């Protein structure tokens with residue numbers, strides 16, 4: 001089996017790995033790095049339970065080949081808390097009871113963090129639209145939307161980026177577009 | 184199973200790598216390829232990733248209006264780009280309705296077109312905008328009108344080993360445009376998609392009408408022969424219904440999970456009519472375009 005060298009930053013730590021070329025990022029994160037917050041629901045890009053931030057942008061780990069993350073930075077739900085303190089969006093999900101069984105929750109929260117990077121003050125419609133591709137079988141959507149709005153408020157109060165995770169050029173560009181800095 | 188990811192730094196290098204191994208496959212966002220893998224089609228032994236080629240994802244203003252979109256720009260980059268939003272809002276409107284935000288963050292416009300699936304959304308708005316595909320192969324560079332690009336089911340005009348590098352959208356006449364997607368749930372593939380562009384003269388009569396439909400034939404359909412009927416006519420429900428009948432006669436749906444052949448044809452008629460009327464209303468309310476009064480053929 002051809003193994004491909006892979007250096008990738010996961011939750012802030014650099015990993016030097018060697019992976020089969022057809023391994024999905026989802027399997028790498030779960031089976032080799034033990035990050036069980038990344039979950040396989042549909043396996044075909046439709047449900048959002050496998051969401052991770054790649055250079056700060058939410059993508060499907062089930063549709064990403066691990067080797068294509070070379071030199072990039074991956075954030076999973078395990079990497080959001082800082083110094084034992086939950087990320088403001090995580091805290092807001094707790095306070096608003098934004099989950100029931102919790103299966104979809106990591107994907108929901110990471111997607112919300114991705115949204116707030118682009119758009120720190122989203123409307124209800126914008127939250128609904130951005131999170132529309134994350135499915136919850138328990139269907140507690142209104143609580144989640146409230147949680148995202150509360151998380152957004154917290155992030156704004158804290159005055160910082162919605163997350164301390166490294167931001168790649170793509171995330172920076174999308175954010176700049178949101179502010180109309182480009183063009 | 185052995186497997187290599189090749190990462191060329193230039194288009195010429197990518198073309199060269201393919202010339203050395205004709206079984207290699209280009210990889211852009213990888214969303215379509217990974218779905219195929221999941222469906223049991225193994226990945227080829229060599230993937231040639233286009234992602235690392237600098238500059239292939241740029242979006243710039245075209246000469247004399249219009250714009251150029253690099254093939255590796257993600258659907259999300261395109262839908263949010265100020266130039267796209269301003270000059271071709273129809274395209275941004277359509278892209279916002281593709282899949283979910285995670286797929287759009289990864290999937291590229293070039294990959295979407297090269298994939299050649301019959302039920303993709305972006306081809307419809309791009310057809311009415313008169314887009315041109317620029318491709319580079321071992322024999323050099325060429326431009327292919329999008330209208331001549333889609334050949335059939337998963338079949339495009341691309342030669343093996345040709346890389347799509349850019350999409351050029353010419354200036355649009357002042358007009359109203361819309362993309363209506365009929366799907367069984369949001370985020371789903373289209374059952375039918377209809378893109379319309381309507382330009383009106385100073386008296387509110389049709390100057391030019393363009394319409395494209397997706398998911399209702401083996402390849403997206405740019406409807407022919409609308410102007411003959413519409414030019415000089417005031418917009419009315421009756422006119423839109425007659426144009427929609429012309430459109431319905433040009434589709435050749437293959438029934439799928441999202442509708443039978445009959446259903447898709449009837450929905451093509453319904454959505455063609457609605458899209459034409461919606462585009463005309465936008466043209467009346469405040470046309471967008473590059474200020475040229477000349478229709479672009």
Ligand SMILES: Cc1cc2nc3c(=O)[nH]c(=O)nc-3n(C[C@H](O)[C@H](O)[C@H](O)COP(=O)(O)OP(=O)(O)OC[C@H]3O[C@@H](n4cnc5c(N)ncnc54)[C@H](O)[C@@H]3O)c2cc1C
Nearest residue numbers: 045211212213214215216282290291293294295303304347
């Ligand atoms: C869950 C889900 C839902 C979806 N829903 C929709 C939807 O509602 N509407 C819709 O339109 N689409 C939908 N799609 C499809 C999606 O838009 C396509 O998969 C995507 O656009 C393909 O782009 P890519 O960059 O990922 O291509 P890849 O998977 O990288 O490549 C696709 C094909 O094109 C070739 N290729 C790629 N780039 C080039 C290039 N520059 N030059 C030459 N050949 C190239 C590759 O070799 C391959 O054969 C959905 C996909 C998923 C996973």
Ligand code: FES
Nearest residue numbers: 041042043048062
């Ligand atoms: S498992 Fe990846 S989107 Fe469902």
Ligand code: FES
Nearest residue numbers: 100102136137138
């Ligand atoms: S909380 Fe159970 S799936 Fe969402």
